[in-house]
Amino acid sequence: MISNQKIYNYLIELENNNNRDWYHENKELRIEVNKEFENIIQELINQIGIFDSSILDLKPKDLTFKQVRDTRFSHDKSPYNPVLRAHLGPKGKLPISVGYYLFIGANNKTFLGGGLFTGMFKEATEMIRKYIVEHGDEFENILNEPVFKESYCLKGEKLKNVPHGYNKDHPQVELLKYKSW
Template sequence: MNFNIILDFLSDLRVNNNREWFKENNERYQKAKSQFERFVENLLPEIKQFDNTIDILSPKEFMFRIFRDVRFSKNKAPYKTNFGAFIAPGGRRSPYAGYYVHMEPGHSFLGGGIYQPDPKILFAVRTRIFNNPDRFKEIIQNKDFKKYFPEIYGEKLKTAPRGFPRDFTDIDLLKHKHYAIACKVDDTFWLEGRILDKVVDVFKNQYAFNHYLNQTIINVTGA
């Protein structure tokens, strides 16, 4: 896998984010996309070894398209400047927690969990934490987890969520709008070799976090 091909293409796309340039460089895009697809394909069985809920589907089922939906956005740039894949049970549209790869020059990260979850799922996760906060804290305070994920990522409510008491000792754990995590990596991470081993090590250490969330989510979805 040649990650230079991906990073070089995305770097050039960032400063030439228009349809004319993209059309002229479509061959470069296809080569970069092919490298990323191969990476996801090789990653799937590695994750499957420690998380058997992951289905071995076509890599495309986990990868996000590079084309942006600009209909309701002030930013009219037609293309994303990253390659991304969300590896979760059933593919990228899954409601379940999974493993996320975001490759973007200068802004890459590995992560997962659930982002912008359905309100019923969010309420269920908060309820489980409320009923037994020690179990959740045991996961997120584990030293191997914190090595990569020092905090839960994303926006938080300013006060207690509806339906939960403000004086709950661990109320901060319930204020999260997302239960997502992210570990930033620089460009050299992709270029120094042993890439699968390094990515798998990060993802292994978030398995308990995902498993906790998915145990809760399955009670909501029933699937």
């Protein structure tokens, strides 16, 4: 079995050699790293499945995102993402909505989170904001619950200003600025 350090080393090398030649020359290593990543995902499925059975039938290979980047509209023309990413949701990786997200990047930059990523889904963003407007105290009570705060925090992309159509004096105005929860 490949070590996690080997995953990080591979990602560092990809970050430093982000070109087609290096990528294809290291195909065997890439396959090993992807297999280990899928093993990690399977372990997550097993552990999360203890309290969330909606993901138990998922297959790790179906949950990962490709490393090949679409550079058409980007200033960064590097062809590959030097990260490994997976989304574990009740319906797999797509549509991206409520679920769990694993990100492994170079230099031990690892992130595991859960929640609702709505950046691409305006209807979902509006649905959550409407809920916050109507039930903001309930939402805030959950976030401030000591047991919740021990292990979790609210993070996500956030607007600088109050979203159009929302009252800037709303008691949970800072929660309304989020685009993901």
